[in-house]
Amino acid sequence: MLVDYHVHAVAHGEYSYSQEWVNEFLDRAFHRGIQELGFSEHEEYSDLVDMNIFKKLQINRRNNIDIKLGLEVDYIPGQEEKIREIIFSNEYDYIIGSVHYIDGWGFDHPDHRAGFNDRDIDEVYAQYANILMKMVQSDCFDVVGHIDLVKIWGHRPRKRTSLYYLEPVLKAIKKYGLAVEINSAGLRKTVEEIYPASNLVNMMYSYSIPITFGSDAHHPDQMGEGLEEAYRSARQAGYRYLVRFDQHEKLVTPIEY
Numbered sequence: 028m029l030v031d032y033h034v035h036a037v038a039h040g041e042y043s044y045s046q047e048w049v050n051e052f053l054d055r056a057f058h059r060g061i062q063e064l065g066f067s068e069h070e071e072y073s074d075l076v077d078m079n080i081f082k083k084l085q086i087n088r089r090n091n092i093d094i095k096l097g098l099e100v101d102y103i104p105g106q107e108e109k110i111r112e113i114i115f116s117n118e119y120d121y122i123i124g125s126v127h128y129i130d131g132w133g134f135d136h137p138d139h140r141a142g143f144n145d146r147d148i149d150e151v152y153a154q155y156a157n158i159l160m161k162m163v164q165s166d167c168f169d170v171v172g173h174i175d176l177v178k179i180w181g182h183r184p185r186k187r188t189s190l191y192y193l194e195p196v197l198k199a200i201k202k203y204g205l206a207v208e209i210n211s212a213g214l215r216k217t218v219e220e221i222y223p224a225s226n227l228v229n230m231m232y233s234y235s236i237p238i239t240f241g242s243d244a245h246h247p248d249q250m251g252e253g254l255e256e257a258y259r260s261a262r263q264a265g266y267r268y269l270v271r272f273d274q275h276e277k278l279v280t281p282i283e284y
């Protein structure tokens with residue numbers, strides 16, 4: 028089975044959640060052989076989702092595609108209580124936890140990219156990994172989003188490897204029972220590499236960490252884009268199964284592509 032569990036139909040609020048618009052995502056998914064699509068809006072735009080349209084689609088199954096209700100939530104240390112409220116505010120199938128901010132610095136945003144210039148890159152990786160660790164231990168999330176996003180603009184640690192910073196996080200992910208997504212959006216960014224890098228995927232496999240897949244599409248044109256490579260990366264590491272979610276419950280499913 029092929030799935031895309033990281034899709035933003037309303038992007039950053041610039042598109043409205045109409046039947047026609049959502050159908051465009053489902054038609055593109057169909058052409059890419061995706062059998063299950065999880066819409067996972069950014070939490071700050073989740074009010075734009077028309078649940079009547081969503082529920083109708085879930086029953087009518089356009090192109091025979093199953094749809095799931097996900098959500099991508101920014102993890103900010105100290106906001107766990109607020110995050111829990113958000114998570115229980117709707118019947119989500121799964122919640123993706125993502126770190127987009129280091130002490131208020133939106134490092135993945137093009138406008139704030141220059142912030143890398145006046146920071147020690149190893150310190151940035153260490154801080155990023157530290158926030159990820161807190162996110163995993165908060166026990167709020169089902170899936171870790173784009174786990175090595177900090178590499179987005181191509182900056183690599185100098186004193187240690189990425190693995191050095193992220194292996195303790197993987198151990199915690201295993202302990203807390205989260206899944207990690209293989210996210211193809213990195214292919215569209217400066218780094219031109221899937222999140223996570225293949226050596227991390229190999230390590231995830233050695234820890235038996237479950238995986239899911241996402242294109243992080245913000246437009247129908249990006250729907251499922253790069254997922255072939257994401258599936259290949261998982262298969263090369265040894266993965267034969269992915270997990271889907273139903274009301275936060277993991278469903279283990281063979282990868283078929």
Ligand SMILES: [Zn+2]
Pocket residue numbers: 099125127172173
């Ligand atoms: Zn994200």
Ligand SMILES: [Zn+2]
Pocket residue numbers: 033035099243
């Ligand atoms: Zn996203």
